[in-house]
Amino acid sequence: MSGLRVRGLLALSATALGAYYLGSRTERLQQSSDVFPRLPGLPTFGTVSAASLVASNVNLTATPSRISEIMKFGFPGLDNVRSHSDYVLSYDRRNRIPHWVFEHLTAESVAKNDSVDRSKCDFKPDESIHPFFRSQNTDYRKSGFDRGHMAAAGNHRLHQKHCEETFYLSNMAPQVGQGFNRDAWNSLEMHVRKLTKSYSNVYVCTGPLYLPHKEDDGKMYVKYEVIGSNTVAVPTHFYKVIVGEAADHKLHMEAYVMPNKVISNDTPLNVFQVPPETVERAAGLLFFDQINRNQLASINGRKV
């Protein structure tokens, strides 16, 4: 193999690794301590009980193994990817909100945990985003919109740090509060958590949409409000594409699109189900593209 070809391969693998690692704020500093977490007595593995291993096995940094677990079925896109200890995000600099966030949930990770207190978490600007593209709390203040989590706080109850990491403003998008974020959207988030009761693993991708509509001149336009001095985009809709992995390893996909507006509380969730391809075309993303098609058993509850 020629030296040139070897260099090319090395550059390629560095790029692939970069996709996993881009922008994660702590792993370069803490990687070595995380590969060997605080287990006194290591490296004599036999001296560590299984119980203490489980207790200390909560990843507190974005380790390669956790990221590849979350992203098992592929990246929807590769724009400004950031990895956190329990979720992965792609940031849209132009709109100052995420393109997508990816989470992996289990019954254990969403179980009620009294040691994790949401009220102790503060919404905070993400210093890892260039100031030109970073949203601030003042952008949202008196805007009339909630700072709506894309990766939901309630999905990250294994550790206080996991919960806190969902409060970066890079994980927020302006959402109608009463009637949407605190109601229909919250119901959808609770539905996703409930799926961990039927599936051993739940993978969920969440993000904004800016959908076109026809105006009086008969032409199609995309129109959305922007808020604050950083002109944070207010999406017209939000989506969730979900995959549940059953005990038999069959995969079940659901996709939802909800308008960012007051939704009557008596509206059933299935009203918002759409073909996953519809979301992909609207978002410019490909979801779960690494799934083996013959593993996919159902889409929106219908056999495929």
Next chain:
DNA sequence: TTTACTGT
């Protein structure tokens, strides 16, 4: 329950 706001 969980989601957050504004005003102090």
